[in-house]
Amino acid sequence: FSLARICVVTLVILFLWRVEEIAEACSCSPAHPQQAFCNSDVVIRAKVVGKQEVDRFKYDVKQIKSFKGPAQDIDAIYTAPTSAVCGVSLEHNGKEYLITGTTLTTFKYYAHHLCDFLEPWETLSATQKKSLTQRYEMGCECKITRCTSIPCMISSPAECLWTDWVIEKTVNGGQAKHFACIKRSDDSCAWYRGAALPKKDFLDIEDP
The missing domain is CATH 2.40.50.120 (OB fold (Dihydrolipoamide Acetyltransferase, E2P))
Structure with a gap:
């Protein structure tokens, strides 16, 4: 290889490494x-x-x-x-x-x-605003699993299945706007909808 060609190859490698670095730096899954x-x-x-x-x-x-x-x-x-x-x-x-x-x-x-x-x-929806004061914190021990394609499932009762993407083709759908994943007395987690504190109005964990 000539010196010029070596330099060009080096620059290409550095450029590709930088592009990969930037892409990785911004690689993240949408979060509820x-x-x-x-x-x-x-x-x-x-x-x-x-x-x-x-x-x-x-x-x-x-x-x-x-x-x-x-x-x-x-x-x-x-x-x-x-x-x-x-x-x-x-x-x-x-x-x-x-x-x-x-x-x-x-x-x-x-x-x-x-x-x-x-x-x-x-x-922000009324539920999102209300959930910031208490409800989201009540569910921090729960895991929200995002469904990206059907079929999808949970692996633990302490999970809530987030299906906005497969149902509404957006991560800012009904579950994101109107639901919180709350831990229940038996340590399982389920979606809850509403502006009042959770009582018995839980959704089935597999039917958001």
């Missing part, structure tokens, strides 16, 4: 809102009031309510500059969002990732 709540360090309702560009994007936020996280208010979140590296783009004209994700070690800032659950507050 309850899963996002349970897996996050921080869950807040916040108004985005400004944007600065540093080594990545910094959004200044005014925290309205904390559903999970540190005692101190979150006043800014960081995100990567493009969706190719899992960054997110937020409207920063006072729009309110539900934001989930991971805190940095200082607990002052929050690093947001494309794979986290972030939705405009106004688009």
